[in-house]
Amino acid sequence: MELRRVETSEQIAAAAALAGEIWTGHYTPLIGAAQVAYMLERFQSEEAIGAAIREEGYRYYLAGDAGYCAVKPEKDGVLFLSKLYVRKESRGQGLARRMLDCALAEHPGTKRVRLTVNRGNADSIEAYKKMGFRVKKEIVADIGGGFVMDDYLMERAVFLDGDGKDMINLRVDVLGVPFDAVTPGEAVQRALRLMETGGGYVVTPNPEIVFMCRNNPEVMDAVAGADMILADGIGVVKAAKRLKTPLPCRVTGVDWFLDMLKACEENGKSVFLLGGKPGAAEAAARKYPAIRWTLDGYFSDDAPVIDAIQKAGPDFLAVCLSAPRQELWMRHNRAVLGGILMAGLGGSVDVLAGTKRRGPAIFRKLGLEWLFTAIVKPSRIPRLFVIPKFMLSVRREAKKRAKER
Secondary structure (H helix, E strand, O other): OOOEEOOOHHHHHHHHHHHHHHHHHHHHHHHOHHHHHHHHHHHOOHHHHHHHHHHOOOEEEEEOOOEEEEEEEOHHHEEEEEEEEEOHHHOOOOHHHHHHHHHHHHOOOOOEEEEEEEOOOHHHHHHHHHOOOEEEEEEEEEEEOOEEEEEEEEEEEOOEOOOOOEOOOOEEEEOOEEEEOOOHHHHHHHHHHHHHOOOEEEEOOOHHHHHHHHHOHHHHHHHHOOOEEOOOOHHHHHHHHHOOOOOOOOOOHHHHHHHHHHHHHHOOOOEEEEEOOOOHHHHHHHHOOOEEEEEOOOOOOHHHHHHHHHHHOOOEEEEEOOOOHHHHHHHHHOOOOOOOEEEEOOOHHHHHHOOOOOOOHHHHHOOOHHHHHHHHOHHHHHHHHHHHHHHHHHHHHHHHHHHHO
């Protein structure tokens, strides 16, 4: 598919015609005919589109007669995706995603993409999430005429492979939880990229956390809202394969953390380690030079912790508070810790401190580290009962998807 830059009066007329058709059909049930008519006249008429291009720096693109998009380059490598619309008969074919890819190709150097979407537009919100966008905040704006725009601001980072291809699109759904289809090395590179483009947070769900997400919408929002979601659990990898959407491999939280510490040291990035029993984080810091600040996980008031982190100003914050506390904590404090990359890494602090044994290499290679943990710490055995429940749910989901194909 080739996007054509809108430049001529005929192309502007074509974009306005598409806007009228798509908006009338899609948005009337959401915001009503009166507001649709008002917004088309004010923002999507031929006159309005022409002015946006000539005077405001917007760039419109046509995807034949199937849809159109509009973007505006902003400061600090941000690309504002103002419009991304597809005609009804052309939906479900990946056209919106391809338009975004083409728009990114037209704007090299983009670090993040932002957009706004009506809060009631559930289908579009879900589609944007599959494209890697995450809700940043709610926006209510008075647009005149007695109308308001009640939107979400959504954002995503741009990750490029060696060929300049955007890699964020490779996301896999396992029982409703999205996972990034990345190798450990790619996960490190994405994390370094996130440090350079505004921070965010990383989660590492295993089957137990996936089940938490299914039973607790707040946990689901926290996990699905992460900027990178790594499959820390052989069960997740096997489930993805069973669902015909395979992941390249498992990315264990502790191994990724060790790789991140090495990458941070090599790239001059600083690390704040939060969590563990008193003394554990300090013991880890003595072994890994990139860890410059520490606090234990025994706190009930976030305020002094947030203050200490803000004063330190690290590039990377390892949050080792156990699940789902750490996921909820990162989502809750994301705004006040903007610019810092966080990652929920649970018991990794104890491994780094030397107070927790990892399974032998053969157990790790076979994906049986959970079994070793159960042998040396029988108190964890009840938590393993979620695994058969998880696999049964995967089996049911696989059958459901097979029928829908």
